[in-house]
Amino acid sequence: MSLGNADNAVQLQNVWFSYEGRNHALQDISLNIKSGSSTVIVGSSGSGKTTLLKIINGLLKPQQGSVRVFGIDISDEQKRIVRRSIGYIPQQLGLLRNSTVLQNVLVGGLARMGSASAILGIYPEHEIKHAMRCIEQVGIGHKTHERVHRLSGGERQRVAIARALMQKPSIILADEFTSDLDYVTAHEMLDLMGEIRRNGVTLILVTHNLELAAQHGEKIVFLKGGMKIAESHSKDVTEETMKTLV
């Protein structure tokens, strides 16, 4: 939103990546993700899904190829500005366990706040209000002042979503978003994400749950051994083809 309106939210061109001293974790990946769309990345364990997300948000730098987010190359100088607009929900959520829900969510807004809040931990009034709204939006308003280590798995997931929303993101990346959740809670989460998407946020979700992939992604990207082996619209994919691909 704040980054202009390029057609492609994310554009990867011939991206290669390997962790130090390892084989390629990603090989020659090219990928376009439309602004406002919802994409699901599927692949078995070790296929490079997490690595791909970290390439997109700049946590990892490709050895070859280019990564553009809303048309901006995520080179070093620009990285922080681009990152601010990408909500990232890691596999284990990365929440502050000893802090309250509100404190966790406020962290999502730090990048746009001054040094007073950085050092003293004093947040502007309107940011606190915004954080409260994000917490309401994910349905845990009654837990605002609860510490995270006392929440259930589903509630923690909601905190992580609220923190991402606090960033006023244009893109949300979520890794293995539903893998630790029961069926009902998983669908609640995905419905919530669907709602967020209707507000114009581009979604990129990682999963190895094929059923969820088919139900919730417009586009499905198949990874295997670090390569993109297929990419298709979810309505064109049958469960059979999925099983052969993964």
Next chain:
Amino acid sequence: MKPNSQAIITPLVISIAIIASMWNVGFFDFTRMTRGTSNLGVFVGGLFPPNFGVFDKVSWAILETIQMSFAGTMLGFVIALPLGVLGAKNIFGPITVGPVRLLLAVVRTIPALLWALIFVVTLGLGPLPGTLGLAAYTVGYLGKLYYEALEAVDPEVIEAVGAIGTSKLQLVRHAIIPESANQILSQLLFMFEYNVRASSILGFVGAGGVGFYMLGYIQTLQYRELMAVIIMTLFVVLTIDYVSSKVRSRFLFGQK
């Protein structure tokens, strides 16, 4: 080497090392040991009954000891926390971490008593050099405990918060320190306990506190007064240890 032969050799080597060390420091010098034991008997006999006539002035000295410990611990803490941050490998690179850790190690090698002596030489007698001595030792010790605590913070938390686009200062202030706050506070209390114990001896080098009386009573052979000082000090130290460990377990409780 096969595991079962190792199971014999390791304890054997350790036993030999223990006996050799005891031999070298004179443990098996029997005439000296028997003489020492009977001297000890005389000395212990002289300690009783303790003379609590010194209660008032010793109480003041103990209060001074506690104040020195408190001030020294807090002063050390204020310096140790930033140094701990600079020494944490998950926050700074080797160019910063290396020298900071070396500095902390050097500071730590010098015991609090020696630090106190150094400050007595430079600043003169009294509780001030004692307090500074405790502070210096606290910096070295707490700094190390702190970089270890900070490094134990879950890397995914750091990654997640860093991915938001926060600055390093924000990351430390809002993610790394809050996540290790329980450790930081509990180690601070531990350090305070330690310093209360350590500071009772600082008076030996003229750095204030109750140690001044201990040394004085030893030198003038007033063993019954000495015993009163020891009992009072012990009582205070144990009380502080007890309270502090209760508080510490509350900090650590409820943490995952």
